[in-house]
Amino acid sequence: MKPGIRLHLVSTTMASTTSSCSYCGNPPESPETALQRCGGCKFESYCSTECQRRDWKSGHKQQCKIISLDKTAEATAAKCNGETVKGVRLTCTKEPGGFWEVDIPSNHSMFDGPLLEVPAILDVPLVIHRVGTQSNNRVDLDCQIATFLNITYRDGMAPPEWQSHVGSCLVARKDKKPLSSQHLEAVWMYIDRILDYFGEEGPREAQKLINREKFERWLENYKLAEASRGRTEWADVGSLYDL
Ligand SMILES: [Zn+2]
Numbered sequence: 001m002k003p004g005i006r007l008h009l010v011s012t013t014m015a016s017t018t019s020s021c022s023y024c025g026n027p028p029e030s031p032e033t034a035l036q037r038c039g040g041c042k043f044e045s046y047c048s049t050e051c052q053r054r055d056w057k058s059g060h061k062q063q064c065k066i067i068s069l070d071k072t073a074e075a076t077a078a079k080c081n082g083e084t085v086k087g088v089r090l091t092c093t094k095e096p097g098g099f100w101e102v103d104i105p106s107n108h109s110m111f112d113g114p115l116l117e118v119p120a121i122l123d124v125p126l127v128i129h130r131v132g133t134q135s136n137n138r139v140d141l142d143c144q145i146a147t148f149l150n151i152t153y154r155d156g157m158a159p160p161e162w163q164s165h166v167g168s169c170l171v172a173r174k175d176k177k178p179l180s181s182q183h184l185e186a187v188w189m190y191i192d193r194i195l196d197y198f199g200e201e202g203p204r205e206a207q208k209l210i211n212r213e214k215f216e217r218w219l220e221n222y223k224l225a226e227a228s229r230g231r232t233e234w235a236d237v238g239s240l241y242d243l
């Protein structure tokens with residue numbers, strides 16, 4: 001069995017090896033029969049429908065979604081002809097502010113980076129970049145929102161390099177559509193809720209929340225609640241999916 005999904009190390013432009021099954025590792029049954037490629041991502045290949053079915057259940061369902069979203073985002077980004085992309089700077093404890101809406105050069109290398117896993121399963125193609133904040137006091141470099149954005153679907157933990165001393169970060173959409181601070185807050189606060197479930201109910205219950213439909217429904221309530229607390233900017237926040 002695969003140890004859950006971890007896309008951070010996988011480049012979608014790298015062709016999967018076609019000589020062995022992505023699930024069991026066996027070669028095709030005979031030299032004449034080819035392995036079957038996954039129709040969704042066209043990345044993984046299988047020796048049998050049984051292996052495909054098992055891999056789907058053991059994590060490829062989410063991985064496939066991320067790979068497909070990554071390809072779509074790259075195709076959309078390629079049509080972007082603006083010089084800058086609207087994104088958000090997340091500040092670590094050293095700098096004041098929290099969220100700053102910023103213009104990021106559209107040729108920034110961050111747009112070639114991997115998608116954040118949980119946001120991607122929510123159908124939001126986000127990429128993140130550490131700006132390299134320095135401080136002698138390492139506690140100054142904590143950036144809890146960046147840690148939250150980096151949790152994995154499998155266990156709700158961020159990889160070690162995202163757990164502390166992260167420094168300030170830039171966050172943007174890989175499709176280069178504008179990312180508002182409200183939209184990023186929505187993703188962050190929804191992950192905050194998911195983490196409560198990981199802590200209290202366990203991964204299976206938490207993972208049930210990691211889907212777009214539930215996120216959209218939650219966001220409608222969050223918008224109303226924030227607007228009624230006097231945060232008027234929330235009254236007309238639009239969908240993250242219709243930009
Ligand atoms: Zn197989």
Ligand SMILES: [Zn+2]
Pocket residue numbers: 038039040041042043044060063064
């Ligand atoms: Zn697939």
